Amino acid sequence: MTATGRTPGRRPGGPDTRGEIVRAARESFADKGFAATSIRAVARQAGVDAALVHHYFDSKDELFIEAMALPLDPRQVAAAILNGSREDLGRRIVTVFLGVWESDEGQQRMKAMLRSVVTSDDVARIMREGMTRMILEPVSQFIDLPDAKLRVGLIASHLIGMALTRYVVELEPVASADLDQLVDRIGPAIQQYVSG
CATH class of the missing domain: 1.10.10.60 (Homeodomain-like)
Incomplete structure (x- = not known):
């Protein structure tokens, strides 16, 4: 003592x-x-x-x-995305992704995270590793095709581009488009990555 x-x-x-x-x-x-x-x-x-x-x-x-002060729990995001059939996966992915961005607090925190990722190699590496483990790998396993990881990577690139366009650059008419209209337009494109 x-x-x-x-x-x-x-x-x-x-x-x-x-x-x-x-x-x-x-x-x-x-x-x-x-x-x-x-x-x-x-x-x-x-x-x-x-x-x-x-x-x-x-x-x-x-x-x-x-x-990392994430504005969302990636495990809950993955669970919401995977809750349903493979035929509706594209639409669910877009709905869940936009849902994270649409609240004022969510948008503010997601913008901060996105800016951190694109300006810091360390933050980008950490986020890449964490998000891969908690979201991208489970979605790849759900798709269950030989090139599933590439497909999920292409989905991520599509969604990140859309987020930059709508929420950061605020390019019209994408920035003010109705949420349901975006889901209707983008969902089939994402579904092409899943099953095309």
């Missing part, structure tokens, strides 16, 4: 332990990327036990979402 009455070793959770864990995770994701970051390494960097990290975060995915 030490003079403070505590046993030596890892400190217990304190008032800002969660914040310290998030900061350590953000640094680790930035330095090592998504794949090479582990819960144990984050715990070590934050000066806490790995069990305490698990107390606050159920998984590395959840820690990533919090550390």
Whole structure:
């Protein structure tokens, strides 16, 4: 025992332990990327036990979402996209993607994320790894074709281009087009990537 009455070793959770864990995770994701970051390494960097990290975060995915301040939970996005038949996948993808962007808060946070990704190689790498694991890989598995990863990559490029056009550049008439009209027009194009 030490003079403070505590046993030596890892400190217990304190008032800002969660914040310290998030900061350590953000640094680790930035330095090592998504794949090479582990819960144990984050715990070590934050000066806490790995069990305490698990107390606050159920998984590395959840820690990533919090550390990167994502405006959405990619696992929920993937679940919504995959909830239905393959024949309607294109329409669901567009509906879910636009739904994330359409609220004022969602649009603000997505714009910030998009700008960060295009201006920072580190942020782009981290986001690419995380989004690939949590959204692109599950959708590729759902499509289940030999070139599924290429198809999903083309879908992502189409959607990112559309987001830049509508929400960042605000090119008319795309910027003010009705949401249902966009889904009706873009859904079949995305479905071509799925089944064409």
